[in-house]
Amino acid sequence: MLSSNSSYNIVDPPDGYSSPGMFATRLDKVVGLARSNSIWPLPFATSCCGIEFMATMGAHYDLGRFGSERLSFSPRQADLLMVMGTIAKKMGPIVHQIYEQMAEPRWVIAVGACAASGGIFDTYSVLQGIDRVVPVDVYVPGCPPRPEQIIDGFMKVQELVANEPLRRRYSPEYRALLEKYGIR
Amino acid sequence: MPVKDPHIIIQPEDTDKVYTTLNLGPTHPATHGIFQNILTMDGEIIVDAEQTIGYIHRAFEKIAEHRPYYQVKPLTDRMNYCSSPINNIGWDLTVEKLLGIKTNKKIDYMRIIIMELARITDHLICNSVIGVDSGALTGFTYVFQEREAIYEIYEEMCGARLTTNLGRIGGFEREFSPLAIKKIRDLLERLPGVLREFEKLLMRNRIFMDRTIRVGQISAERALNYGFTGPNLRAAGVDYDVRVMNPYSSYDDFDFVVPVGTQGDTYDRFCVREEELWQSIKLVENALENMPEGKHHVDVPEIFLPPKEDVYSKMEALIYHFKIVMGEIEIPAGEVYNAVEGGNGELGFYLVSDGGRKPYRLHFRRPSFVYYQAFPEMIRGSVLSDAILTMSSMNVIAGELDA
Amino acid sequence: MDNNFDILTLLKEKFSSEILSSETTFDMLSVTVRSASIFSIIEFLKTDPKTEYNFLTDICGIHYPDNELPLGIIYHLHNLRENRRIRIKTFVPLDKPEVATLTSIFSSANWMERETFDFYGILFTGHPNLIRILNVEYLDFFPMRKEYPQEDPTREDKDNRFFGR
Numbered sequence: 001m002l003s004s005n006s007s008y009n010i011v012d013p014p015d016g017y018s019s020p021g022m023f024a025t026r027l028d029k030v031v032g033l034a035r036s037n038s039i040w041p042l043p044f045a046t047s048c049c050g051i052e053f054m055a056t057m058g059a060h061y062d063l064g065r066f067g068s069e070r071l072s073f074s075p076r077q078a079d080l081l082m083v084m085g086t087i088a089k090k091m092g093p094i095v096h097q098i099y100e101q102m103a104e105p106r107w108v109i110a111v112g113a114c115a116a117s118g119g120i121f122d123t124y125s126v127l128q129g130i131d132r133v134v135p136v137d138v139y140v141p142g143c144p145p146r147p148e149q150i151i152d153g154f155m156k157v158q159e160l161v162a163n164e165p166l167r168r169r170y171s172p173e174y175r176a177l178l179e180k181y182g183i184r
Numbered sequence: 185m186p187v188k189d190p191h192i193i194i195q196p197e198d199t200d201k202v203y204t205t206l207n208l209g210p211t212h213p214a215t216h217g218i219f220q221n222i223l224t225m226d227g228e229i230i231v232d233a234e235q236t237i238g239y240i241h242r243a244f245e246k247i248a249e250h251r252p253y254y255q256v257k258p259l260t261d262r263m264n265y266c267s268s269p270i271n272n273i274g275w276d277l278t279v280e281k282l283l284g285i286k287t288n289k290k291i292d293y294m295r296i297i298i299m300e301l302a303r304i305t306d307h308l309i310c311n312s313v314i315g316v317d318s319g320a321l322t323g324f325t326y327v328f329q330e331r332e333a334i335y336e337i338y339e340e341m342c343g344a345r346l347t348t349n350l351g352r353i354g355g356f357e358r359e360f361s362p363l364a365i366k367k368i369r370d371l372l373e374r375l376p377g378v379l380r381e382f383e384k385l386l387m388r389n390r391i392f393m394d395r396t397i398r399v400g401q402i403s404a405e406r407a408l409n410y411g412f413t414g415p416n417l418r419a420a421g422v423d424y425d426v427r428v429m430n431p432y433s434s435y436d437d438f439d440f441v442v443p444v445g446t447q448g449d450t451y452d453r454f455c456v457r458e459e460e461l462w463q464s465i466k467l468v469e470n471a472l473e474n475m476p477e478g479k480h481h482v483d484v485p486e487i488f489l490p491p492k493e494d495v496y497s498k499m500e501a502l503i504y505h506f507k508i509v510m511g512e513i514e515i516p517a518g519e520v521y522n523a524v525e526g527g528n529g530e531l532g533f534y535l536v537s538d539g540g541r542k543p544y545r546l547h548f549r550r551p552s553f554v555y556y557q558a559f560p561e562m563i564r565g566s567v568l569s570d571a572i573l574t575m576s577s578m579n580v581i582a583g584e585l586d587a
Numbered sequence: 588m589d590n591n592f593d594i595l596t597l598l599k600e601k602f603s604s605e606i607l608s609s610e611t612t613f614d615m616l617s618v619t620v621r622s623a624s625i626f627s628i629i630e631f632l633k634t635d636p637k638t639e640y641n642f643l644t645d646i647c648g649i650h651y652p653d654n655e656l657p658l659g660i661i662y663h664l665h666n667l668r669e670n671r672r673i674r675i676k677t678f679v680p681l682d683k684p685e686v687a688t689l690t691s692i693f694s695s696a697n698w699m700e701r702e703t704f705d706f707y708g709i710l711f712t713g714h715p716n717l718i719r720i721l722n723v724e725y726l727d728f729f730p731m732r733k734e735y736p737q738e739d740p741t742r743e744d745k746d747n748r749f750f751g752r
Contacts, residue, residue: 411695
């Protein structure tokens with residue numbers, strides 16, 4: 001346990017009632033707190049934005065500060081799919097498959113203009129946004145976005161994760177959303 | 185193809201053997217970029233490989249046929265995104281060749297500074313990634329700091345970090361700011377120390393040498409036959425460098441060494457890139473010291489965007505501004521092939537103009553695309569982990585591969 | 588320039604009826620030849636000690652819809668020893684876009700020809716593996732031909748009013 005005058009930063013506790021020796025809050029707040037500060041991202045880097053992601057992971061920007069030190073290259077253990085770069089139509093089914101392989105709860109960031117909307121490549125071969133194959137939680141604009149922007153998008157996901165109701169993934173709306181994308 | 189390791193013997197004629205098929209890619213933690221290789225394996229030995237590419241095919245050439253000339257440039261950024269300024273300036277030089285524009289020494293030297301900085305970022309990424317793939321992550325984090333510094337220089341010059349869209353047809357949009365020059369000087373002061381440290385970490389490291397020497401070998405004849413260019417060809421022992429063979433942008437004013445290897449293996453490719461880094465540092469230094477006086481753009485009002493204050497106050501400038509931005513500049517008919525030495529080799533632009541406002545046909549000769557097809561031949565008979573190293577040492581950039 | 592001229596006379600001596608036209612643009616000799624003899628001409632250029640174009644820089648296609656022979660194939664060869672470049676062009680009809688493959692003399696031609704097939708539908712006879720390389724396999728047209736649009740045809744969210752159409 002870190003003492004209160006430690007130089008390490010620890011996250012603030014969620015809203016609740018405290019008195020000496022006890023703390024009461026909602027279960028989903030605690031789960032959200034834990035989840036949002038230990039997200040394992042799966043970097044799905046295809047092109048230019050992937051290089052900026054390397055910079056984001058590098059010493060200068062260091063995504064590890066947000067609890068994402070550990071990249072999960074296997075979709076099975078990943079919480080967050082970060083799609084960075086152009087997704088061609090040839091690649092579309094693969095993104096879909098990777099999303100299917102991920103375990104619930106799962107989140108998706110579309111990093112960069114290409115992943116978000118096709119970007120400048122409005123052509124016969126490019127998928128016009130990955131939201132045509134998988135549901136997306138956060139879009140990060142930019143071509144490519146700066147590392148700060150990627151981190152900002154990541155923090156937006158943390159916010160979503162922290163505030164997600166526990167039963168959201170069982171709701172009929174969520175099922176309908178997955179149904180729409182043909183995800184089992 | 186010689187057997188790499190004396191105690192590994194492959195007998196392809198042994199038909200009773202059961203081979204395993206291993207799917208490597210299109211997205212795999214060990215491959216940097218999106219390529220699929222379906223490997224036929226005998227235990228851990230690769231018997232054959234079948235490649236699938238095109239996972240980020242973005243149809244650059246089709247888009248280029250629908251864009252005015254100056255709008256083609258953002259496309260070139262996204263081709264080899266590790267060294268976008270080289271692509272940008274390659275495109276500028278191509279159009280200038282078609283138009284017959286002669287640039288002054290000042291512009292040439294500015295271009296050399298940019299291009300060599302880009303080459304430094306390109307080779308830094310490639311070499312540090314070779315280190316990562318052989319198990320040494322430390323070097324990667326060292327040199328990434330310096331690459332970040334080069335991005336800051338780009339930022340100072342044009343505002344963007346990665347996809348720079350630097351320069352214009354006929355020169356540069358502005359002078360290098362004093363801060364940019366200061367940042368370059370700082371970098372030149374710091375980079376040699378970092379590089380030396382990086383080399384100390386890997387170059388004579390027993391483990392690294394064992395992992396890379398005679399891995400992914402290719403002979404000079406085969407390399408030429410496969411259309412290799414750039415560091416990969418030079419590692420095989422052919423001293424072909426476009427900067428020397430067809431000097432563009434006043435490269436002939438400078439004295440630099442074209443390093444060549446002898447074995448054509450991963451270690452030689454690493455060493456050639458390492459030496460090129462030193463040469464690039466020297467080139468940037470020399471170009472910065474000997475920067476002549478002059479204007480940062482050529483006087484071609486119909487191609488080069490006028491300064492903004494003129495647009496607001498002069499009729500002519502306004503007209504040119506309008507015509508350039510609306511893409512209403514007609515370029516004389518003709519066809520031209522122009523090549524520059526990109527990060528990975530000869531980056532060629534074959535441009536056909538029919539006298540219209542857009543290119544009639546633009547073909548990019550992408551070095552990665554041409555030489556990646558040699559990959560199965562280079563890894564046949566080696567183990568899987570060596571194949572990964574070979575791939576990273578070839579520096580195949582997915583954006584350039586798939587266009 | 589002298590060298591270019593020499594090569595041209597040499598080619599004309601050897602393949603007089605096959606050379607259709609030639610020009611020198613931007614210091615590069617450009618020769619248009621009949622498609623039937625493309626293999627023998629390039630093989631000659633590669634193997635003959637006087638020419639020795641031993642490096643295949645590039646192969647690409649081109650489409651002139653209004654021409655009699657609309658589809659073109661353009662080869663760039665490079666003599667690395669003497670640093671000379673040459674461009675060979677040949678044109679084929681739309682209904683029979685066939686030309687011999689160079690894969691037996693240049694390994695690098697393999698993917699370049701596949702790319703040209705992928706974009707323009709030019710058939711390289713004798714090619715070991717002539718399938719699409721960059722595009723998806725089920726694509727049923729050759730996208731770089733001039734009659735096909737650049738834009739994604741499956742897109743519904745584009746309002747023509749905002750694009751000046």
